[in-house]
Amino acid sequence: MPSRIVTLKLNGAERELIARPSTTLLDALRETFGLTGAKRGCAQGGCGSCTVLLDGRPVVSCLIPVVTVDGSTVDTIEGLADGDRLDDVQQAFVDHFATQCGFCTPGMIMSATALLDRKPDPTRQEVTEAICGNVCRCTGYEPIITAVLAAAEHRRGVPLASAEAEV
Amino acid sequence: MALRQGRGYAAVNYPTGMNLGGDPSQALVHATTMGGFVVTLSSVDLGQGLRTVIAQCAAETLGLPIENIIVDTADTDTGPHCMGTFASRGTHRVGNAVIMAAREARDVMLQVAADELEVDAEDLETDGTGFIRLKGSSEKKIHVSDVALAAHFRQGRTISGRGIFLKEPSTPVPETGEMDPDSCQAHACTVAEVEVDDETGVIEVLRLYNTYEIGRALNPAIATQQVEGGAWMGLSHALFESTEPYYPHSREHGPVDFTEYLMPGPADIPAQTSLFLERPAADGPFGAKGIGEMTANAPIPAIANAVYDAVGVRLTSMPFTPEKVLRGLDELRAGRAG
Numbered sequence: 001m002p003s004r005i006v007t008l009k010l011n012g013a014e015r016e017l018i019a020r021p022s023t024t025l026l027d028a029l030r031e032t033f034g035l036t037g038a039k040r041g042c043a044q045g046g047c048g049s050c051t052v053l054l055d056g057r058p059v060v061s062c063l064i065p066v067v068t069v070d071g072s073t074v075d076t077i078e079g080l081a082d083g084d085r086l087d088d089v090q091q092a093f094v095d096h097f098a099t100q101c102g103f104c105t106p107g108m109i110m111s112a113t114a115l116l117d118r119k120p121d122p123t124r125q126e127v128t129e130a131i132c133g134n135v136c137r138c139t140g141y142e143p144i145i146t147a148v149l150a151a152a153e154h155r156r157g158v159p160l161a162s163a164e165a166e167v
Numbered sequence: 168m169a170l171r172q173g174r175g176y177a178a179v180n181y182p183t184g185m186n187l188g189g190d191p192s193q194a195l196v197h198a199t200t201m202g203g204f205v206v207t208l209s210s211v212d213l214g215q216g217l218r219t220v221i222a223q224c225a226a227e228t229l230g231l232p233i234e235n236i237i238v239d240t241a242d243t244d245t246g247p248h249c250m251g252t253f254a255s256r257g258t259h260r261v262g263n264a265v266i267m268a269a270r271e272a273r274d275v276m277l278q279v280a281a282d283e284l285e286v287d288a289e290d291l292e293t294d295g296t297g298f299i300r301l302k303g304s305s306e307k308k309i310h311v312s313d314v315a316l317a318a319h320f321r322q323g324r325t326i327s328g329r330g331i332f333l334k335e336p337s338t339p340v341p342e343t344g345e346m347d348p349d350s351c352q353a354h355a356c357t358v359a360e361v362e363v364d365d366e367t368g369v370i371e372v373l374r375l376y377n378t379y380e381i382g383r384a385l386n387p388a389i390a391t392q393q394v395e396g397g398a399w400m401g402l403s404h405a406l407f408e409s410t411e412p413y414y415p416h417s418r419e420h421g422p423v424d425f426t427e428y429l430m431p432g433p434a435d436i437p438a439q440t441s442l443f444l445e446r447p448a449a450d451g452p453f454g455a456k457g458i459g460e461m462t463a464n465a466p467i468p469a470i471a472n473a474v475y476d477a478v479g480v481r482l483t484s485m486p487f488t489p490e491k492v493l494r495g496l497d498e499l500r501a502g503r504a505g
């Protein structure tokens with residue numbers, strides 16, 4: 001199969017690349033577009049560190065040949081912050097020490113974002129299910145669950161822990 | 168057949184740092200033109216929070232806000248020497264080196280400020296907000312950014328400092344085996360509460376209570392993270408993880424990748440409660456000991472003891488699989504029947 005031109009709406013902007021049939025969405029993000037937020041942990045769908053949103057749904061980008069998603073909308077961790085201003089999920093991860101080495105963090109945040117976009121008032125159980133495909137070797141998960149629940153509260157109008165410090 | 172609960176505990180005594188041919192770490196500190204202080208290191212932060220704790224040590228010693236500190240661990244080719252991030256040594260070794268370097272830089276900073284204010288350096292103090300002021304005076308003061316500008320463009324000085332912490336080599340006395348292998352020792356105890364299904368052999372860890380004596384917790388939030396993230400890894404070793412008995416031939420039989428290698432996920436975690444006892448170590452930076460590696464240790468025997476308490480099965484090899492629990496229960500029943 002020959003290479004093809006693929007168009008993506010990537011973090012809000014139209015982007016094009018020439019992709020071989022074997023090029024994964026993760027390859028395209030990291031190698032072609034230089035977006036290295038999504039990580040390659042296992043390259044086989046087992047760790048979730050490559051999670052991005054494809055048309056709003058969380059996917060493991062290492063398993064998706066990019067030619068199969070021509071014309072789709074892709075959102076990555078790089079698209080969340082507004083300049084230096086973190087979005088609420090990112091800020092909640094900082095506030096609640098939900099990251100140590102950070103390797104799982106972009107995938108965790110994208111999985112959490114997909115959940116909160118769909119359901120702003122998830123139960124602890126729903127948060128757990130939303131991130132159960134994301135492996136974290138450092139934190140023991142509890143601070144991550146706490147951060148996602150705090151971000152959810154923020155979406156329902158409760159200020160983030162850091163909000164006072166910002167003013 | 169029933170769910171049986173049990174409780175067990177285990178304690179650990181863990182050395183900070185090690186001592187082969189001597190164990191040094193170095194740090195360099197210098198001021199930028201704007202009054203930022205760069206701490207240059209070769210020490211690597213793998214996620215333990217070393218950069219944060221180092222910035223705290225530098226800020227505390229310099230008497231400046233933490234925002235003024237820039238930690239640069241970028242390049243082990245060109246940075247001052249560090250043995251590395253291992254043996255729970257980072258905070259202890261690097262912290263001490265940074266404090267020494269920051270003290271030297273602070274002395275120069277105060278001297279530059281003294282010359283600008285036309286007072287004696289000994290009469291100056293830092294107020295922690297960025298000002299250096301005459302003790303007892305609220306008027307006579309100068310901001311660190313003006314001190315840095317003056318040093319660079321008027322006085323022609325570098326505000327800088329050098330630091331090293333060296334744990335000197337120590338070899339065992341042949342007759343007694345006596346030696347000085349580490350710098351200090353941290354202590355911990357974990358209590359585990361488990362529930363064991365005596366029909367399936369599945370162990371669930373319900374709660375972990377962790378108490379740590381780590382000298383001083385320089386950053387209690389990060390230290391708690393280390394304890395609870397480490398306990399998760401201990402739990403993972405206790406119940407799930409193994410390349411045995413296949414290692415080193417895992418390729419043929421055993422787990423070779425993330426999809427086969429078992430680890431507890433977010434639905435498998437116990438509730439944790441963690442406390443620190445603070446007894447500052449004489450040779451630690453602000454009294455701190457190392458905490459990194461010890462945190463995965465105590466949960467494992469604590470869980471084994473809790474399983475024994477719950478169902479009477481003494482497990483001696485990890486991971487504590489349902490199969491091992493069931494075999495142990497079978498043996499107990501056979502013993503009773505015989």
Ligand code: FES
Nearest residue numbers: 041042043048062
């Ligand atoms: S890299 Fe895609 S799931 Fe691990």
Ligand code: FES
Nearest residue numbers: 100104136137138
């Ligand atoms: S923070 Fe290190 S893997 Fe999650």
